[in-house]
């Protein structure tokens with residue numbers, strides 16, 4: 277039994293000469309909910325995308341359930357990376373639903389193509405998860421016929437239908453109109469309550485505090501501070517963390533320089 | 534108005550029409566076969582051009598320039614008369630008794646397919662490039678390999694978005710089948726030419742020929758418009 281679901285060691289990522297991640301170490305335990313916060317451009321998305329190898333780290337390692345994406349000394353194998361990715365669901369800021377497929381087809385596609393389930397089984401599973409995210413009535417709609425909040429819920433169902441062991445959320449509600457944020461957060465919260473292991477990047481601080489087991493604050497490519505939500509928000513230690521929290525909680529106090 | 538009085542459409546219609554129906558069928562066959570080949574070639578060249586291989590890219594660019602820089606007529610003549618000779622010469626190194634020709638129709642289909650494939654490849658390539666990167670990322674995140682994501686997520690969308698442009702090329706190809714007359718395919722133009730030169734009913738013959746092309750291309754254009762509307766309804 278491996279306790280660490282995700283294990284990240286000395287992760288570095290550069291784009292050209294621009295180093296975005298400057299040595300990240302952390303672990304996600306089974307069932308744990310990690311929330312990553314930090315200013316825009318600090319490398320949160322890049323880190324999350326390294327966790328399923330959508331970005332290839334420049335150096336360092338990522339393990340999922342004890343398995344490396346790329347064994348040290350070994351060559352990159354696309355097949356192996358792709359098969360590990362099926363254990364990790366990802367939800368994007370901009371949904372990225374397949375526009376030519378209905379909601380149901382979106383949720384069925386990868387189950388059949390990648391998980392090799394039969395059409396009937398995939399359909400049953402898809403209906404189950406669409407039902408779970410509250411879209412039983414909208415299964416036959418195309419993404420263009422759904423609101424942003426509905427689209428994001430389909431995207432969550434699509435990821436869940438693969439029955440992953442971890443879910444990654446990259447600002448899942450940032451592209452939504454304010455009145456649609458709640459319905460998506462509700463679905464994520466239910467998932468958290470069921471014990472799903474999750475890593476979330478979000479700007480919803482209240483949600484982070486309520487759902488997270490641990491908060492990680494990133495700035496400028498480093499993990500600056502991490503801790504239990506209550507402790508972290510009541511009593512931040514680092515100056516930059518303090519500044520960030522007060523800026524997010526009281527944007528009206530920020531003076532433009 | 535002597536000229537008009539001398540026109541004899543009735544005779545021309547009676548004599549030419551049955552003959553043209555056969556030619557029409559050949560033109561349609563050549564177009565269908567040629568266009569399917571063109572789409573296959575277009576997709577393959579587009580993928581080659583998007584591959585990371587510099588060598589493959591270089592070869593394809595040179596090939597595209599040659600095909601687009603020379604007339605289709607010349608290419609058809611080459612395909613019919615020269616390409617079989619070249620194939621024969623090469624194979625005869627091993628097998629001196631080897632003989633080889635293309636039927637006119639096969640040469641025509643290959644020539645049309647390759648020529649149009651080159652133009653379609655650019656359409657497909659830019660359609661692929663215009664698909665949101667998020668589509669590929671979503672597929673990869675679900676466990677698709679790059680190849681699977683290209684073939685089952687990106688390519689279908691790219692092809693769908695290309696349908697309106699494909700439609701224009703399809704109508705153009707129908708008209709370009711007239712060039713097959715030069716490599717002795719007994720299609721519409723050749724049959725019309727033969728009849729016109731025998732009877733001197735030139736105006737009548739070519740007017741009927743023009744109508745014959747319209748009979749195919751007008752409904753086709755209409756079908757493409759309907760298809761386009763259906764396809765573009767979502768996303």
Ligand SMILES: Nc1ncnc2c1ncn2[C@@H]1O[C@H](COP(=O)(O)OP(=O)(O)O)[C@@H](O)[C@H]1O
Pocket residue numbers: 291296314315316317318319320321322323
């Ligand atoms: N594919 C890329 N190529 C070049 N630079 C990139 C790429 N992706 C992200 N970056 C850069 O990395 C930095 C961090 O980006 P990101 O991880 O998206 O930050 P965050 O999610 O915290 O806002 C930004 O400055 C961004 O411009």
Ligand SMILES: [Mg+2]
Pocket residue numbers: 320321322447
């Ligand atoms: Mg981001």
